[in-house]
Amino acid sequence: MELRQILFIALKELRDRLRNRWVLAVSLVFTVFALVIAYFGGAQQGMVGLRSIEPTITSLVSLVIYLIPLIALILGFDAIVGERERGSLDLLLALPVTRLELLLGKYFGLAAALTLSMLLGFGLVAGLLVWQTGSASLEPLAGFVSSSVLLGLAFLSLAVMLSVLASDRTRASGLAIALWFLFVLVFDLLLLGLLVGLGGDTGGAWLPYLLLLNPADVFRILNVFSLEEVRNLYGLTSIVPPALAKPWLMALVMLGWIAAPLAIAQWRFRP
């Protein structure tokens, strides 16, 4: 494996996203999103106006969980299948570039674009909040942003996997939407159904571990333990066993969610 090949491909992907203003557009989405939440997030409590960082993050957690997976899936679903459909995949693979280098180059380039958008978008709002409200507890902010990045990278990895497995772009986009529904909307419902179905008697011990099968839930757990308010909001501490209550462990699980789909993609990306 040659790192420079990965780097060249990654740089092209990143530059493409900068040039077609994808990074700018997605940064703006995150900025506007975070600003609206910071300003109107307290409306239910009868307050309107800029809140400090912590309550803003609390509201953001429950909303970016929908948005980030969607953006990551849209970003990555045609990474390989797009090149295949265009006819440039054969050209790239006839060069001294291995399939693994191409896959990793694509992934790292797109990952850089996504990470940059999140850092810009959230960073701008965080800066504004710190300046306006004077609150300076940056630790929860760092936790939130890094877990958001991990969430994005995990779904990007899933998207790149789809782009290898799908035979054309249309199918890849369909699969991406299906995956979003599964992980973001359906999974928790199924889990809840299972819990109710089991009557809460037998499943108590192992059921929470099923949460690890969904990167969106891992993201939720990650944020639960960083913020008191999130904990209170979800009451999740009561169901998440202490064994999972370790941010570093959850971060490792998230890294697994980044590595596993890429490994499957490499396995299926055969001549």
Next chain:
Amino acid sequence: MENSSPCPTDAPAIQVRGASKHYGAVRAVDGVDLEIGRGEVFGLIGHNGAGKSTLFKMLLGLVHPTAGDIRIHGAQVRGSGFRAVRRTIGYLPENVVLYDNLTGMETLRYFARLKGAPVGDCAGVLERVGLADAARRPVREYSKGMRQRLGFAQALLGAPQVLFLDEPTTGLDPEAIRGFYATLRALREQGVTMILSSHILAELQERVDRLAILSAGRVQAVGSVQALRERMALPLRLELATSRSGAAAVRAAIGTLPVSSQRWQGARFFGHFPREARMAVLAALAGLGSDLQDFRIHEPSLEDVFFGFAD
């Protein structure tokens, strides 16, 4: 499987032994043997679905053979041992679509970096394919012919020793086709091995040293155009025009010759005769003197050869 080091000096440019690619019951390529010498210009011809593209991709290591062995400059076209050889290969896929958002120059630089070719050569290569003026324009503004030329340009990066050109003149206007073949002639003088496929057979027959005719995944014939013609023993075609007073004498002379499928059209005559009767026909025609106004003897075209083998 052993993977010998690239470029042993005596190895042929391309060596294919018993290469097959089966997709379930479909035999896209079936037991192909080929040897292409260094510096040779080799044509690959076949109907759509004959296995031409699959064989092309197998030669480039893009499709792994179900069975058989393929080597370029002695190195197997798979695994890490082949990376060094890839740097010496240029490939122009059929109907290549490059990146619309990049300029011609950016496209070439990207490919040059990945190929390990000097980025400084890009301007010269663009000049060579006649795109110097369009170097800073985005590819989305390029015509089909310009895109094809840009595709050719990336194949030329890094001074390749073997060029794979799949339907290379698609979308080019006659002048660009002339320019393209002028470039190929120059490359040939530098000893570059070239494998071309084309549907325009008349275009290939003047330009390849040898060619392979592919049908149903198998090589039906390999050889020079002349050798294939002779092997097919295709009849030569005779076309002549009589002078005003000579029609009767010509008719009489033709009556003595083994000419088949005869057809008269006013004072013009068309027919076929076997290759071995060539000298007899010439002698008879020479004896006609001023009774004959004009005559032509045509070799069978490559199309005739091609369809003879492929059917």
